[in-house]
Amino acid sequence: MPHLTQAGDPPEPPQLDGLVLRRATSGDREAVWPLVRQIPGDQPDRGSFDRSFGPLVSLLDTYLVVAESPDEGLVxxxxxxxxxxxxxxxxxxxxSEVAVLPSARRQGLGRELVRAAERWARSVDAVSVSLATPGAGDFYRALGYVEDATYFSRSLA
Known part of the structure; x- marks a missing residue:
């Protein structure tokens, strides 16, 4: 049985040109909001974001990691x-979600975020990592991911 603890962080958080990956804290809420707005699709609702952020930071079955630049803050x-x-x-x-600010793209940050999720997945004894993407298929294929299902969704609104 996997051990779901906050200690399930990836060993040795990677650094990429001064960028540090770390678990999000409740104090990161305001800095994460502009990143959430980078996700393609419908524009997120700020009220829903605010209600979700705190619990997502503290849930043991959830990994919310941020990339922080000493010059730009969360990117x-x-x-x-x-x-x-x-x-x-x-x-x-x-x-569920991966976002990088346009100013920090194409520097390997997205790859490092995905690799951090893979390290976390191993730490909780998961057998695989899965995701859906509306338009970044080439990026995920380059990381070794394969298309193996069709993704469906239905709005409940």
């Missing part, structure tokens, strides 16, 4: 969740 984040499955051969980690 990226990744949100992933751990869940048990019956058919996948074990538990899986689902990456």
């Amino acid at each position: 990226g984040y990744l949100l992933a969740n751990f869940h048990r499955t019956l058919a996948a051969g074990g538990s899986v980690v689902w990456v």
